[in-house]
Amino acid sequence: MMENSAAHLTRRKPKKPKKKWKKPLIITLSVLLVLGGLGFIYQKQLVVFAFNMFASGTVKEALxxxxxxxxxxxxxxxxxxxxxxxxxxxxDQRDNEPSRSDTIIYSVVRPEDNKVLLLSIPRDSYTEIVGRDVKSKINSAYAHGEAKMAMDTVENLLENKVDFYAAINFNGLKDIVDAVGGVELPIKKNIENKSKAHEKLFVEANKPIYSGEEALGYVRYREDSDFNRTMRHRIFLSAFMNRALEVKNLTKIPDVIQIAGSNFTTNMTSDFIVKFAESLYMKDSTPTISNYMLKGEGATRSGVWFYDLSEDDLQYVRGMIASWLDPDATEIIEPESADQADTPDAA
Known part of the structure; x- marks a missing residue:
């Protein structure tokens, strides 16, 4: 009996379970690895897909x-x-001041070439103000006729079309910059207003990231030349574009646009902006930006300081713009030389 029992017990000894989990686990790991690889390879496509699924509606409404x-x-x-x-x-609207356009940048975008031209027009440039039949500082056009008069005046000056406009009040710049975590700016020397006639302003040099308040001071500083001031504006635009296009900041774009709110106006439709931004983001690199500033010299009329533009330089710039706007151009005219600040640390 004992022998039978022992034999029975031996026969009923549980078998070791087959390792059925191995195959599903290997398949799962393989799938995860493949998806991870695809996520790395097609990171931009996935981000755009997520944007279109979850954020495009909000962005379009804000725009x-x-x-x-x-x-x-x-x-x-x-x-x-x-x-x-x-x-x-x-x-740059401040208390007891008219809403003049202190920054005027005529830009040409060539999406297929991933290139952008930024042409700074000094705010004190002496030119015909279209719609008023007077010659005055170009920044007065916006004060008297907002975007339409500004566009008409610039078209007349440059003899090239202005397709769109985008106006932003500097009051909204601070919060927009903070929304993307600040910007990198090449400040090599402390920036500080020392004139009692100007608001207090101080921006410390050599910081890795600058806040919205500091970026606002960077673009507002006016105690050096207008040349350097407009150069700072273009540097800020480039820095903000690079920051906004970082993958980690794409989810913040809806917040940025909503923060801009009433401080931002444009005649570009939301569909156009979203499609253009998507095509821009899908490029392998950020756009190549070419800079130029209209040349001239100061002049005084009836005790008022103006900036007289060089006619030769205007002719050169008009031809350069025409080449950038030509969709069939195989070679475009690049600016003659890079901007140079008045002093090595002025930027």
Whole structure:
């Protein structure tokens, strides 16, 4: 009996379970590795897909709120892949001051070439103000006729079309910069207003990241030349673009646009902006930016200081812009030389 029992017990000895989990686990790990690899390879596509799924509606609504026509001036029908011109206006409105455009940058974008031209027009440039039949400082155009008069005046000056405009009040710049975690700026020397006639302003040099308040001081500083001031504006634009296009900041774009709110207006439709931004992001690198500033010299009329533009330089710039706007151009005219600050540390 004992022998039978022992034999029975031996026969009933549980078998070791087969390792059935190995195959599913290997398959799962393989799938994860493949998806991880695809995620790395197609990171941009996945980000754009996520944006279109979860954020595009919010962004379009915010952009629709910022849409504002330029008077009776119709915006052209432009494909987001075609070269187009954009007048960037920085409105530095302060207490007891008119809303003049202290920053005027005529830009040309060539999406297919991933290139951008930024042409600074000094705010004190003496020119005809279209719609007023007077000659005055170009920044007065916006004060008297907002975007339409500014666009008409710049078109007349440069003899090239202005397709779109985008105006932002500097009051909204601070929060926008903070929303993307600050910007990198090449400040090699402390920036400080020393004149009692100007508001207090101090920006410390050699910091890795600058806050919105510091970036606002960087673009507002005016105690050196207008040449350096407009150069700082272009440097800031480039720095902010690079920061906003970082993968980690793409999810913050809806917040940035909503923060801009009433401080931002444009006649570009939300569909155009979103399509263009998507194509820009899908490039292998950020756009190559070429800079130029209209040349001239100071002059005084009836005790008022103006900036007289060089006619020779205007002719050169008009030809350069025309080449950038030509969709069939195989070679475009690059600015003759890079900007040089008045002093090595002025930037």
């Amino acid at each position: 629709d709120d910022s849409f504002k026509t330029a008077g009776d001036k119709d915006a052209p029908v432009v494909e987001h892949t075609d070269p187009f011109s954009l007048l960037l206006l920085g409105i």
